[in-house]
Amino acid sequence: MPPIVTPLRTPGRAPRVLTIDAEEWFHVCGDEYYSDPRRWSGFAPRFERAFAELLDRIALGGHRATVFFLGWIAERYPDAVREARDRGHEIGLHGHLHRRADELSPEQFREDLLRGLERLDSASGVRPRVYRAAEWSIRSPEDPALSVLAEEGFRCDASLTSIPPLGRADNLPGPHRIELTEGALVEMPPLTGPGFGRRVPTGGGWAFRMFSAGRLAESEESYRSSGRPAVFTFHPWEFDPDHPPMDGLAPLLRLVHFWNLRSLPERFESWLERDRCETVGDALAQLEAA
Secondary structure, eight states: OOOEEEEEEOSSSOOEEEEEEEOOTTOOSSOTTTTOGGGGGGSOOOHHHHHHHHHHHHHTTTOOOEEEEOHHHHHHOHHHHHHHHHTTOEEEEOOSSOOOGGGSOHHHHHHHHHHHHHHHHHHHSOOOOEEOOGGGOOOSTTOHHHHHHHHTTOOEEOOOOSSTTTSOTTSOSSOEEEEETTEEEEEOOOOEEEETTEEEEOSBHHHHHHSOHHHHHHHHHHHHHTTOOEEEEEOGGGGOTTOOOOTTOOHHHHHHHHTTGGGHHHHHHHHHHHSOEEOHHHHHTTOEEO
């Protein structure tokens, strides 16, 4: 039976949602060298300081975020998970080993999911109910990974996008409920908007480094005024002024990862000053059927 998809909206102006993918600088998809977990212990760790400084930036304006932790990160930095929890941020799961969901069988996906849950529970006593796959790699409402999430008690996924090739063009761009045989999930897609003559992601570090503040503000206003939460995503490594050079990275990955990287902290702080950020859970509580 195909999933039943119901668009959702907030009854009034929708919130701005801040999310953080808590991962190291070498957690990239699509590169055989850096994405190999067998090499990770040989790379210089930089997460702890970058993440702490990012939390401090957010705290200045009283913002709250949903932090999607890798289980691999939680295992090595349990204090970081507890710090995020104690500061009032929502704890989400980003999987265990930063592997694309659509490259895993349902059994492999479940194994990675449960390993990540175990590490987060051990670090903080929190069992997440919100999930984001690496590189938005749950590609459509029919993806079997969503059935696994529903079976394991998740109530929200934030992995679907309507931007090919990351997702299908016919995916809904705003929040929606996906009813499956195994249960129901709310999907919370990232902010998108026009750019380069097509629709592109506009809610995160890459977009902040590529587009003007005015262009991003237009995308955010379009979503929020129509009752769709504007979901933004950042990574701690984007705020690291001494990010390692990553020799050998493919040209396209290098462009996405490094373009105009040093401009982000200042632009991020200006963006934070304009409005308050909420969590995925805050936004979920405001949604109703469109």
